[in-house]
Amino acid sequence: MATLEKGEIIANRCLAGPYWEIAVRLPQVAVAARPGQFVHVRCGAGLWPLLRRPFSLFAVDREAGEIRLVYQVKGTGTLALTKKQPGEELDVMGPLGLGFPLEPGLRKIWLVGGGVGMAPLYFLAREAAASGLTCDVFLGAVTAAGLLHQELWRGVAARLELATEDGTAGHKGVVTDLVETVLRGNRPAAIYACGPLGMSRRLAVMAAAAGVTGYASLESRMACGVGACQGCAVRLKDGSYRLVCRDGPVFRLEEVEGEPDGP
Amino acid sequence: MATLEKGEIIANRCLAGPYWEIAVRLPQVAVAARPGQFVHVRCGAGLWPLLRRPFSLFAVDREAGEIRLVYQVKGTGTLALTKKQPGEELDVMGPLGLGFPLEPGLRKIWLVGGGVGMAPLYFLAREAAASGLTCDVFLGAVTAAGLLHQELWRGVAARLELATEDGTAGHKGVVTDLVETVLRGNRPAAIYACGPLGMSRRLAVMAAAAGVTGYASLESRMACGVGACQGCAVRLKDGSYRLVCRDGPVFRLEEVEGEPDGP
Amino acid sequence: MAPDLSVSLGPLRLKSPVMCASGTFGFGEEYTDYLDLSQLGAVVTKTITLQPREGNPPPRLAETPAGLVNSIGLANPGLEVFLREKLPFLRRRRVPVVVSIAGNTVEEYAELARALEGTAGIAAVEANISCPNVKEGGRLFGSRPATAADVTRVIRRSTSLPLLVKLPPLFPGLMEVAGAVEEAGADALAVTNTLPAMVIDVQARRPVLGAGTGGLSGPAIRPVAVYLVWQVATAVRLPLIGMGGIATASDALEFLIAGASAVAVGTATFGNPRAMVEISTGIAAYLEERGMSNLREIIGSLRPGGCS
Amino acid sequence: MAPDLSVSLGPLRLKSPVMCASGTFGFGEEYTDYLDLSQLGAVVTKTITLQPREGNPPPRLAETPAGLVNSIGLANPGLEVFLREKLPFLRRRRVPVVVSIAGNTVEEYAELARALEGTAGIAAVEANISCPNVKEGGRLFGSRPATAADVTRVIRRSTSLPLLVKLPPLFPGLMEVAGAVEEAGADALAVTNTLPAMVIDVQARRPVLGAGTGGLSGPAIRPVAVYLVWQVATAVRLPLIGMGGIATASDALEFLIAGASAVAVGTATFGNPRAMVEISTGIAAYLEERGMSNLREIIGSLRPGGCS
Ligand SMILES: Cc1cc2nc3c(=O)[nH]c(=O)nc-3n(C[C@H](O)[C@H](O)[C@H](O)COP(=O)(O)OP(=O)(O)OC[C@H]3O[C@@H](n4cnc5c(N)ncnc54)[C@H](O)[C@@H]3O)c2cc1C
Ligand SMILES: Cc1cc2nc3c(=O)[nH]c(=O)nc-3n(C[C@H](O)[C@H](O)[C@H](O)COP(=O)(O)OP(=O)(O)OC[C@H]3O[C@@H](n4cnc5c(N)ncnc54)[C@H](O)[C@@H]3O)c2cc1C
Ligand SMILES: Cc1cc2nc3c(=O)[nH]c(=O)nc-3n(C[C@H](O)[C@H](O)[C@H](O)COP(=O)(O)O)c2cc1C
Ligand SMILES: Cc1cc2nc3c(=O)[nH]c(=O)nc-3n(C[C@H](O)[C@H](O)[C@H](O)COP(=O)(O)O)c2cc1C
Ligand code: FES
């Protein structure tokens, strides 16, 4: 069950460039949260901004009743969030949406993250590790500074492959290039992805070609976050609209449209 | 000449209850400022609030290029102002409006302040003292906590009379009662007033009856602050409208309507 | 004693004047984790059409200063699925259910009204006439007195349920439409739907919304909505439901004082899912502070303020 | 090379598309401490009437979320004082002066236009037809095609100066009025004036504004204003001046892309007196980034975005 919970901010700091991390004491959210779910956050004060902003759960400590989010400053909402001080309250709805399913019997999975999209995959990796799964992790970013929390990733990944578009760390290029190369010799039980839509679409095509199943977490602008407003619709491969907040944010890779939108 | 100046906030602290004081380094504003003038301040960030807020100059240090404002937290704008941290910039237009005239030849003047309206009178008292005038000061507030900066006032006032509506300090009642009593035996060269409209109106009637001249600083909601929008009109005794930002905020007591508005 | 917040919208009695605005609260079930539906004056459903509607191409939302522009396109599961899958849930809550309906033609409105007539658990029908009339080349039903009256009259004949009619914002001309709808037999009027709006992505030089244009809601429109409610209140005798940008009890009171008998909360719920409950509490506190025992002492109690 | 920001509004040539909105910039002199008037596309004066006007009883301003409601009531010194005391100052600046005029009757508009005709230093007339027509019982001149065309035609005959006509916001019906005003001989249209609005003081249960009602401006109305400009752009061939809530270069670009040839900045100047200059600079930077040399490449360049 989701709740509306106001919890104390424990830390809120800049990781690198536009990337921040916030930790909040939210026992009810923490106890119910599953990897791939998101929280809907009142980032500012008053009407500025008006709407909440959705963020994936990056890490959850159920005992301590704490959640952590990693966020990239993009506009009004995320900028307002950086102003929140430890000790202040954060107003959060969640956990919301359907997370990444970890079907029993899986042995080895691949996690593919692009940019700040890697956030929910870390929560997933921790849960997967706890239930004995092996995770190979592929992370991509524009530049080295965007490859956040490498030390944490090293602790959970059986194999960690990195890519940056400018070549400042790891493979020079996009993360899907790496996945494509490795897919030639290897095959995971499933791929779990989160990143820009283009990344998920390319993965959908690649996974289909390789006969591998998987999941991708999609994004959309949200108002309600709970399926009430119909605002966050995305078009799936079969042409139908689905709600990211209620039917997702995680969809089967097979459902994700493989081709970019027309003009 | 008025300027648009962005200056560093030196201090911003709560004095008591809803009363705050902010000090800002604004050399251009400071050098031009006269008692009774005001500054027009961007209190928040972005569109929240949309309009600037006017505040009287409480103290000005021309050498240091600093100004100080005393403000009462009332709504969006003043609340936003409390969030500003030392080191941040404050965006200020000013000095604006016509201040208190100190005509040559005056010997002894009375300053009458109600609530946070006492702010501009302190700047006036300092300037008056510097030019050899004697100031008797009458200050009123709802309760003792509202009688701000008493130590500073003691340094500039030849005589300091206090009133609180709840009787927690000084005379129990409104400040105009005090003035009325003292007026029976005494007569200043001029009265300088700033406070709620009701106070200025009552003083206008009392001063007229006693044949004393004087000045009152009036308030109105403002948009432009420079006479461009016609938004801050007040009705004077002769029925005409005048602009608080351009024709005031200081008006002759003789011009102030003596009677409260009809229903 | 707690003040009496109950109000009547013609034959429809509500125990609180605060309800949700159609389309912002789904079918109620979406928000049950956050509030107790029985604390609301009514639940107004997302607008239902005869056939299911997929809605407009995304993006469907764009936030603007203190506002939200949406182009949902009446995405809804259609009458049949509503009756089968959505209504039963609502029927079990102790809250009046107002079903919002829209048609492409006058006949579709009638058909929807007839279908709801016989159904248990429906307290009222709200005709959303702020949508395009397919037969009249896409003009809004609600934009002209004659068509607005037509659709009202036909629904009135098709159902004995209390009939609320939700008007679009019109400048000028809303009073004429309101008068015509009153004449045609509505029991109450809802004012206002969203304002026509557009947001452009200047990087792409395209509209942000997939549908090109949308409707503006939220606190940005509140002063306009209060004006429209006040204007309609002077023109008709029907009870009004005021809405547009209500986020706090004080906002709601502006509408009640201007002449609305009830208020609806839409966009504010997205930021604060408990807004409606907090607004009810705030209205009660306002009455208590003034020693008023009944909401009616407030409704339409605006005193003159100058020359208008 | 810096991009060419000059535009033509019919016979009126401006070196920048960014001007002030009538009534928010006084007669220019009030803002000379803050910016160099010659950097503006034009200075549009406060609306002038034949006789001086005191304006409405205070309060005249109420701030709302991202908006401002005003009821100034066209307070202005009247034609004579304007010509004698305000125009000489403006004439000495190197900036086109657009004089906004309003009358209570069609004849008053004509008289104002004739008086300006012979005067040196006036670049254009802007007819503010968003004010009540005393003869027609207070309806806005601009609210009906016939009256809007009447007043335009009469002014057109009374002056050879470029004639801009400023329209009120209308839902629906703005396209019809715009078409009628085009027919009647306007050189350009300004869209939009403020939206009708009301703010209530719930403690006093009175309107906050002395006049009761007012007009909403500021970022709150921007999505509505962009919509109206886009709509009018599809309906007429005249150049448009877009306004309503413009505070940044990006806001201004929305209007230009939607089809406006120039933009006006009103409420934003109150918060940031240098807004107009910063917006000009921002538009130039936008063109440069895209390798565009001329503003015309942007005007009306909206690509389709879905089904509307
Ligand atoms: C389920 C879900 C989980 C998410 N998890 C995370 C996370 O863990 N960390 C994180 O940093 N972000 C995450 N996001 C994205 C995050 O919600 C947005 O970056 C945030 O809402 C931006 O808010 P803002 O107010 O800062 O920017 P805004 O001011 O709203 O927008 C900034 C810029 O981005 C554009 N923009 C914003 N949203 C979209 C969109 N959906 N599509 C296209 N353009 C858009 C705007 O037009 C604008 O130019 C998630 C989103 C979803 C839906
Ligand atoms: C020339 C001048 C000098 C001033 N000097 C000072 C000063 O030195 N210190 C100081 O604390 N204040 C001063 N003020 C008053 C100060 O500007 C206001 O208190 C401030 O603008 C309130 O802003 P806000 O956003 O906090 O409140 P808002 O949210 O704007 O308003 C808070 C409440 O007060 C009401 N309100 C606000 N302004 C008015 C008004 N003019 N008339 C009636 N009701 C109103 C609102 O309706 C609301 O209920 C001065 C005003 C003027 C005109
Ligand atoms: C996302 C969204 C969807 C809406 N859908 C409907 C609808 O289906 N039917 C309807 O009559 N109004 C609809 N509306 C309009 C609201 O019911 C309400 O009239 C409007 O939003 C103004 O109120 P608010 O400012 O409180 O949101 C919708 C509004 C929003 C924001
Ligand atoms: C205080 C104020 C006074 C105004 N006076 C006039 C006026 O005299 N004539 C006119 O045509 N428009 C007047 N307007 C409307 C503006 O010119 C402009 O059309 C409107 O405010 C929308 O633009 P904005 O959102 O940038 O302010 C006034 C607006 C404000 C806020
Ligand atoms: S955000 Fe409202 S339905 Fe998804």
Ligand code: FES
């Ligand atoms: S605030 Fe604009 S004229 Fe005074």
